[in-house]
Amino acid sequence: QKEVExxxxxxxxxxxxxxxxNCTYSDRVSQSFFWYRQYSGKSPELIMSIYSNGDKEDGRxxxxxxxxxxxxxxxxxxxxxxxxxxxxCAVNESGGSYIPTFxxxxxxxxxx
Amino acid sequence: xxxVSQHPSRVICKSGTSVKIECRSLDFQATTMFWYRQFPKxxxxxxxxxxEGSKATYEQGVEKDKFLINHASLTLSTLTVxxxxxxxxxxxxxxxxxxxxxxxxxxxxxxxxxxVT
Numbered sequence: 001q002k003e004v005e006x007x008x009x010x011x012x013x014x015x016x017x018x019x020x021x022n023c024t025y026s027d028r029v030s031q032s033f034f035w036y037r038q039y040s041g042k043s044p045e046l047i048m049s050i051y052s053n054g055d056k057e058d059g060r061x062x063x064x065x066x067x068x069x070x071x072x073x074x075x076x077x078x079x080x081x082x083x084x085x086x087x088x089c090a091v092n093e094s095g096g097s098y099i100p101t102f103x104x105x106x107x108x109x110x111x112x
Numbered sequence: 113x114x115x116v117s118q119h120p121s122r123v124i125c126k127s128g129t130s131v132k133i134e135c136r137s138l139d140f141q142a143t144t145m146f147w148y149r150q151f152p153k154x155x156x157x158x159x160x161x162x163x164e165g166s167k168a169t170y171e172q173g174v175e176k177d178k179f180l181i182n183h184a185s186l187t188l189s190t191l192t193v194x195x196x197x198x199x200x201x202x203x204x205x206x207x208x209x210x211x212x213x214x215x216x217x218x219x220x221x222x223x224x225x226x227x228v229t
Contacts, residue, residue, distance in 0.1 A: 031215070032215050032217075041225075042223065043203075043221060044156070051215060088155075090217075099146065099161060104155040
């Protein structure tokens, strides 16, 4: 059973701070990792993809992947109230079906 | 790129009626699309995998005769909720990925909020 674990939160950070969202996964052959943002009442939107160990930066977002520890994280710098949402981690295995496994999501609240 | 369009965005229907939800990939072909359901403050739940030209694959516990899926073309999948009941009220979301491989992220439609009265 493939599992993707996220702390449900809520994670509360002040405006301007760094928000750190974490995700662990159970399947060692996982190869592709995605972060989605979901605002309340809306569908998820893709914000980051990462495939190799290390960091990947896109604007205020940095995804970090450590395959040995089976750990992927998302850092949001200079957090804004508009970043308040649920962040979903998704993991694809390397072969067979490419249906991603989603975590339950972490609720982030950025307060002014 | 990779736009997925879903229609309608919101529907209210009476108990016992059927509702059809459309999902279109606008700028890519999708041999496979996915249908999810999400209850308030709950996580995404995969209902079924829609395969172009063949039968859908349903997740355990999802009634295939109640949730009819048709994927007649490479850009369109439909989900029909038959004989809807209030407990079917939920947020239904379709998704697809342009690459069709494990490196290809899914892109989601805007979702359909179904309310059954």
